[in-house]
Amino acid sequence: MYLIRTFVSLTTLSLSTLVIADSNLALQYKDLQPLHEIAKNVSAQNIEKDITTLVNFGTRHTLSETQSDTRGIGAARRWIKAEFDKISASCGGCLEVYYQQQSISGERRIPDATDVVSVIAIQRGTTDPDRYVIMSGDIDSRVSDVMNATSDSPGANDNASGVAGTLEAARVLSQYQFNGSIVYAALAGEEQGLFGGKIMAEQAQKDGWRIKAVLNNDMIGNIEGINGVINNTTARIFAEGTRQTETAEEARIRRFTGGEVDSPSRNLARYIDLMADRYIPNLDTMVIYRLDRFGRGGHHRPFNDLGYPGVRIMETNENYHRQHQDLRTENGIVYGDTLEGVNFDYAAKLTALNAVSLAGMAWAPTPPAKVTIKGAVQPSTTLSWAAADKTQNPQLAGYKIYWRYTDAPQWQFSRFVGDVTSFTLENVVIDNYFFGVASVSKDGFESPVVFPGAAGAFGE
Structure with a gap:
């Protein structure tokens, strides 16, 4: 101690x-010195290797190939599980690794029956194992047509970066023991309707998980914005205000006592912001008082929908030419979410922010x-x-x-x-x-x- x-x-x-x-x-x-050590141990080289592997599956579209060992969402999720299993083996079996799946059909973006399969790894706490903090990234990728499951869709930044960060956080934090439990989640079906998050959140509620934090990482590797800004020193934390589950009576009380800017998600974001100041060199985080980017969504939302504290951690400067795009060059502009658009040192910096925040909460x-x-x-x-x-x-x-x-x-x-x-x-x-x-x-x-x-x- x-x-x-x-x-x-x-x-x-x-x-x-x-x-x-x-x-x-x-x-x-x-x-606290242990948090400095954790931040220092995050490897940009490991993150680069993992993002490259995920990109090399060609496409990770939710409706893509599942039988191949080299292409499609099936190969990707089996590789992710194998990586979690390796991490667990290196810490003496400290992770409980499993697939979490549900068949989805009749949805606008999943019309036919499809197994939405996420990969979950739980590092059990020593004294309070039913208290959870969660880090997530989403597995799937897409191109311009959200229903195109066959074209190459590298998804290097969106969101191989988030999955790679989650794997690397597991590698680092699995070398420690914590009082509370830490969950590392590679969630599926995000681009088709946030299904992996919905499945996990609903199951957690059914199982009585005491979730204190969800850190959703969705695009943590790009530093070159569509606005021409190049900056590797800032990140954003999106956090909703009033809880989705607030009752009419709770709203009446809040009118007189305040709390609009002090939801658990907002105070979780403030906690992460302080962790950045104290333990991550040359990183300033912006707490954004909004559920997500304007009119958009991510895998923390299903947890927020059930009243759990959750935030989205991501880059500050987005490049829309690299998001949800067919691979092409038009009018001198290169489109597509490829490895060239990822800054691995920056992805490691945001991964370290996640790791110290998870550790701080799990030790507290x-x-x-x-x-x-x-x-x-x-x-x-x-x-x-x-x-x-x-x-x-x-x-x-x-x-x-x-x-x-x-x-x-x-x-x-x-x-x-x-x-x-x-x-x-x-x-x-x-x-x-x-x-x-x-x-x-x-x-x-x-x-x-x-x-x-x-x-x-x-x-x-």
Whole structure:
């Protein structure tokens, strides 16, 4: 275990001094060497090799060949499973690897009965195995005609890059043990209607999975935008606001208490944004307050539809000449999603961001549950929450309260309050800030911040 030995006495400081001191403490408390090691261990060479292999299957269209060993979606998914099996063998069988499938028919993009087959690998947590964080990429590719299942469709960036990143994250993180479970998912049927994500999300709900985060990686390798910008230092995190599953009564309460910008998906995105600042050199992430790109979608959406926290991680500068295009050259413009359009070092950088975020959450205690707040017409603010199960979370050191100005994008102030279930911030007026609570481990790993009430809950 990694012990952080720097502490500040909380009893001898004024609140203003305490906030400053705790901000300094947070920098030491969260700059955790294991996360630096994880980021450093991600290999651009492995990602290049995996993307190249996936491209060489010719097409990975959902309706493409399934019997060939060298071409089509069947060959691709069998290779992905074999790679997960190799990773598991190297860590003594630490991954549970399996196909997840369902026959789909009668859909606009899947008219005839077709098996939509994803590849799932689970790295079970040691103390809280039923708590999950998920990284996903989608297997399938397409050209201009979404129903064309025979033409070459390399899908190098969209989305061999996301699958390769998921495989590489599994290689790196499988060398560690975590309290919570990590799932690596290569999902199928994305281009035909997000079917792999729907199948997985619905099965997870049926099986009672306590999903705390879904990190969907869809196009993480392109740095040359259609707008002429070339930039390998930024990435986007798309995160929806109000939960899709919000009830009318929850909406009524939110109107008076806030929470529009503090859904669990938004606070998951803030968590990943901080991980980028602390552990990924030369990467600045943009948290986009939207489910996905304008009018478009990805495999995190089926999880959001069921109320699970989920975000899309991707490049900042898209090149539409390289997306969903027949391979061709017209008027001097080269179209098609080929290897030439992928920057492997950049894909490794975004993979490392996923890996440190997954590790941080899986090592941390579960996010606080049943967080409530009160302080109307009072000079102080009180937050309360349910105590975490100590059997599932033996690493728990206590909780940290966060707050920020209501127009601030990121949490600004914090105070570690110990292993308690309620705390009052004296002379901090509830009307002037947004508040939240995070769980903290003995080694300094923190959960995402949980906003009070149903609007911010990460589930029980």
